[in-house]
Amino acid sequence: MPVQLTPNAIAAISAGDLNSKPLVQVIDIKLLGTQERYRFIVSDAVSCQHAMVATQLNDRIKTSQVKKGSIIQLTDYISNYFQNHKIIVVLNMETIILDSEIIGDPKPYVESGSTAQKALPNNNFEHSVRDSNNHMISQESVRNVQSLRPTSHSGTSLNRGPNLRPTFHSENSVHNVPNFRPTVQPPYQPPPQYKNHGSIVKNEAPARIIPINALNPYQGRWAIKARVTAKGDPRRYNNARGDGKVFSFDLLDSEGGEIRVTCFNAVLDRFYDTIEVGRVYLISKGSLKPAQKNFNHLKNDWEITLDASSTVELCPDEDGSIPEQKFSFRHISEIENVDSNSIVDIIGIVISVNPSVPIMRKNGMETQRRIVNLRDWSGKSVELTLWGDVCNREGQRLEDMLASGLFPVLAVKAGKINDFSGKSVGTIHSTQLFINPDIPDSHSLREWFDQGGKDTASVSISKDIVPGGSKNEIRKTVSQIKDEGLGRSDKPDWVTVKATISFIKTDSFCYTACPLMIGDRQCNKKVSRSGNRGWQCDRCDQEFEECDYRYLLQAQIQDNTGLTWATAFQESGEEILGCSAKDLYLLKEQDDARFGDIVRSSIFNQFLFKLKIKEETYGDEQKVKITVVKADKVNYSSESKYMLDMILKFSR
Template sequence: MPVNLTPNSISLINGGDVNSKPLVQVMDIKLIGSTQERYRFLISDSVSTQHAMLATQLNDRVKTGQVKKGSVVQLIDYICSTVQNRKIIVVLNMETIILDCEPIGNPKIFSESELTAQKTIPSNNLPQPVRVNNYSAPNSGTFNLQNSGTFNSQNPGSFSTPNSGTFRAPNAGSIVRSFQPTVQPPYQPPPNFRNHGPILKNEAPARIIPIAALNPYQGRWAIKARVTAKGDLRRYNNARGDGKVFSFDLLDSDGGEIRVTCFNAVVDRFYEIIEVGRVYLISKGSLKPAQKNFNHLKNEWEIFLEATSTVDLCTEEDDSIPKQQFSFRHISEIESAENNSIVDVIGIVISVNPSVPILRKNGMETQRRILNLKDTSGRSVELTLWGDFCNKEGQKLQEMVDVGFFPVLSVKSGKVNDFSGKSIGTIPSTQLFINPDFAEAHELREWFDSGGKNAATVSISREIAAGGAKNEIHKTVSQIKNEGLGRSEKPDWVTVRAFITFIKSDSFCYTACPLMIGDRQCNKKVTQSGNRWQCDRCNQEIDECDYRYLLQAQIQDQTGLTWVTAFQESGEEILGCPAKELYMLKYELQDDVRFGEIIRSRVFNQYLFRLKIKEELYGDEQRVKITVIRADQVNYSSESRYLLDLISKSFRK
């Protein structure tokens, strides 16, 4: 059956027509883009061909074979943009009409000169012939052409000219009509507008376009989208001085996503008015390539708002724009995901560990909490919460699990880590949704309640085994020595459940410098000089010092005992009061009875110790130093679930 493509559709699109919904043929498909996959088509209307870019949300059409080379498609939504001085059709939506088809017509690359020619040719499409003067009837002699040649009376159907060859009359022997040639009008210089008043600007509102159609070569544009995430206000300092920045993510009705970033004075304009979940009309921003190290959205561009940018709240709710967009992957699929890739995952929270402090490389402390998710794929995975996630959603999840309720957790934009197994971690743009109200969550809840709770699962994360990863692993005291923990280049981090059997009370704290060095407290030991304190590091004298724990304690479990050191925060967790209070009690008030009661009340208490183990040099001797990073009261409910999971894994092996 013959196929008729829409004639001249490419020319019409280049001329501004975006409503005709033409039928075109895909002549070629190429995958382009280094940071983001994009497909470039060569489309044909059987007369002309033109390059077209496929919107990223349509990439699956190519990957799944719904459109391929030779397919006849109908363009539903599309625009024509100028990119690097070339016009390119951006396809936002399309339908495949015929999947496989032989090439139709003999098309050629479209040129803008064709568009110009179409606009200048008269409607009758007829050329204007030269005027013929003094014509005589056939066989009667000659006729004269102004500046032409001679007419052959023996062959009245033709005449010759010096430069143009032979002309044949359309109907020899008949009377030739007289035609007036087209004459180009003389050149007229453009009018001078100088001092004739200001030229009016086009103040009409910009046309709303889909996010997928945005590119940096457009002039005036506007997008209508919902804010799905808003980052914290961050301050920075570089060679150009101090500054501040924040970003937010947008989602439109076509599923397009893009990040918007504001700096300095623009932050003051928009930070307070941007709310997650609200719909805004945004225009007059600049587009720059997205920094994929920090921007996980599937868009190669990022919007930077400027002083002239506008952000208007849409007061009427637009139900065509979804609240959030997920691309969920089963936990079993994450096992093959690339390291540092960004994924959406949904699962049942089956365990939550306590939050622990972690010292970052920059010297700043943050919080970390680890929980486990399982889903219908028969796999489970560790999810690591960082920073504020530990105290907000993390604490709420722990309270739920502690009372025996296992909630559904949806993770938007988690980062895959492949250190000794696969795990997922939060990043600043991650969003957590506890017991969300959508179909995937309801299906997961129904599966779990109807038997999935007792279904066997295999963890794709780090296993608790000798020679495996030692980070976030429960160990016994004897294993610390037997497995040689702390003797490698990097420290080992383990969790030990043990009792405190002895606390040194003669040197439990020290006098510390309270001065700030940059954004950190000095904390070096100071010595008393009269009524003042001297810090050798800061080379200053101060009126008052700080008191910080340096607690030496012995801990013991069923396998053995060892010495540990607890500094300020972990010392307060063990003794239950600030170091200064205990110092004053012992040395200023000299209340040895009360001091002794506090120390004895902590002996033989059981804690869950988070330990850092590292070999250090003392004089000429290498010693393994064990530092208490955190000391938590044992949560017997969580600990029992951990032991049951350990037993279950042992049986599966």
């Protein structure tokens, strides 16, 4: 089908016309190294120019929606300099004709005036210039002209005096280059004098506000206007460059674009108190870097890092064009097929809330945990684990609402999927909870629940919830660990076993550990003696007088089906023996009899052991390692209820 490209489109774009939507042809496509960025060469049939393609359009090229020869319409684009070369940055486009022969004989576009002296990109294109009548001059003609020696009438240098007009003396005529006049460098003009004699700031014009989805590293000055939808707490880190602190916040603009902004150290101190969730800000002069997908769940290939020159200005939200939040909800039934550690948005009716309980983290810090169960119209329910301060804020509010007979709607923004005890969702530092939000999904879910949804059955995707159980438990016996080959798959198995401790090794029940802090956590690496009194940590490369002691407890557990060995570390060791490893070590040194009494008092006690079972390699031998994650003394009232429920379950 014949088509006419937009005349002079390349020249218009280079001149700053960004409002038209020209038709151009793609005459070359190239993938730039491993950067996952594509470069076009676009033509208007007469001129052509380089164009960089925004990464959100990569799929169109990979799926052959745009190819060499395609006629496209540029619907959103900018023109900018990159490494002294003028390029077009394509932010959005539409394919008009997929396959077409190359139209015309396009040449690389050369700007008129002073900008024509800028170097053109050398990408196997013929360099060309124009004469005073704007006619194209071939490269061969240019070489012929360059071979001529310009001299003035007086024989002096061409650049001596502004009124000298050069002539050419050559055996060859230059009639094939009509009206050609070489550019003469103008005489030096002193810079203008300014009255205040102060420092001069270049380009004081305000940066142009652009959509978040249009941000790319090839832009110069930019600004975005967006709402803060999430704000993280400051975090400490330690790496090869030393200690530091960092915090991040997420932005959403009126076109639905999202991006994460990160601040380090002094920049954190400058902006942390300024940033408030829900407020709108004008942000500029940040640097754009590839998003770290391990920590950034937003659908953007870039993230912004603010520096000392960055500006953050609070803006009035006059027209309300920027939404409060952007959700991409998944039905609970879909979560069963979502990979572990994925970040999702879910919404559901709260059907139960467990009390908040203290949990000791691996770094020795205590936090809070609360379990909430959600269900939706997909016929499935899921367990949501709340961590930290959110347990006593939103968690307590949900518990109070449920106690008063209300079943609130809860929307979860950026929950993390895990597959411990089946699929469940947990909160992370960027997770946000919205109780009864004023959004269409919330109203639809409430209407479904009130009109009969609450009476329909639902199935938990977080394994079977057994009434009376502490958490969704996969109960096993000791013999089942071996008979079912637990721990021999790629991922560890997590089970709960009710068993009795029959023996504890006391010769090496703990180890000497480094007490130094790395960021907000203790090092805990094993240390060795340094001299007669000190200790040395190879990891921290420091010496200190006092070390710490941590459990490395080897215990034999058994039930009516068999026995096995398990390893208990610090927290679970304290739950079994009832005291810290350091206290027990000092007691062994001072009162061996009292030490023996404490160990014997723990033997033949029944515990509900939460076990992690994983096959590991020791030398050339594969062994299944059983680790005690938690040891709870049996609550016989709850255990009796559990056994009665199991009897009823199997008698149906």
